[in-house]
Amino acid sequence: QSALTQPRSVSGSPGQSVTISCTGTSNDIGSYDYNYVSWYQQYPGKAPKVMIYDVSNRPSGVSNRFSGSKSGNTASLTISGLQAEDEADYYCCSYAGNYTQLFGGGTKLTV
Amino acid sequence: EVQLVESGGGEVRPGESLRLSCTASGFTFDAHGMTWVRQAPGKGLEWVSGVNWNGRTTGHSDSVKGRFTISRDNARNSLFLQMNSLRVDDTAIYYCARAITVTAVVGFDYWGQGTLVTVSS
Numbered sequence: 514q515s516a517l518t519q520p521r522s523v524s525g526s527p528g529q530s531v532t533i534s535c536t537g538t539s540n541d542i543g544s545y546d547y548n549y550v551s552w553y554q555q556y557p558g559k560a561p562k563v564m565i566y567d568v569s570n571r572p573s574g575v576s577n578r579f580s581g582s583k584s585g586n587t588a589s590l591t592i593s594g595l596q597a598e599d600e601a602d603y604y605c606c607s608y609a610g611n612y613t614q615l616f617g618g619g620t621k622l623t624v
Numbered sequence: 625e626v627q628l629v630e631s632g633g634g635e636v637r638p639g640e641s642l643r644l645s646c647t648a649s650g651f652t653f654d655a656h657g658m659t660w661v662r663q664a665p666g667k668g669l670e671w672v673s674g675v676n677w678n679g680r681t682t683g684h685s686d687s688v689k690g691r692f693t694i695s696r697d698n699a700r701n702s703l704f705l706q707m708n709s710l711r712v713d714d715t716a717i718y719y720c721a722r723a724i725t726v727t728a729v730v731g732f733d734y735w736g737q738g739t740l741v742t743v744s745s
Contacts, residue, residue, distance in 0.1 A: 516668075516670075547729070549729050549730050549731075551730070551731035551732070553669070553732075555669070560719060560735035560736065560737055560738060561661075561669060561719070561721075561732075561735055562735075563724075563731045563732060563733050565731075566724055566730055566731025566733075567730060567731065570731075572724075572731075572733055602668075604668060604669050606669075606671065606731075608729045608730075611683060612674055612676075612681055612682065612683025612728065612729065613671070613674075613683045613684070613685060614659070614671040614674065614683075614729070615671065616661075616668060616669045616670060616671055617668070618668050619668035619669065
């Protein structure tokens, strides 16, 4: 089991859009059998918060500025209309079969 | 209000054991899978173990397989992680989290505040 690959950092200006990629393999993100990719936002010293699940579903209460997608072995999180409060660490997570999950290494977003 | 409260963390020596607990409230516990995720100091999130709603299906990461065991007691609204043969690299904050569905394979929508496990000689 290897961690999913994310860029270590991304940045953008207020009002812009940024996309964070998450690359796995055909055994996890790219599997045809399931679409279980989720994304988490984490502020320093705080517990993570789910922003996207099942590749592109947004839990209630999460801003529609956050969207998710998947193509092949790569999932993406797009944040539009960047705000200062979006500055945080972001982690992708994918089901990897046999009741196991994999997280990405995390991406630090600077606004 | 959904609440998850972890307990049982502490400082132990390599090779020793610890049992973490997570007490849930504010929701129907046996309607959700549950999971443990850890975060070493200054590092990223690492999935550790997951269990489905009735406890009959479990999964563990390669790094803890054979040493850690996840279980649950639905009558007590509690999740557990038995950690044996602890190693220095098991040092982390351990979070319990609720899965969105009855399985533990989809997203995790509520998280506890974590309990710190330190393994040091």
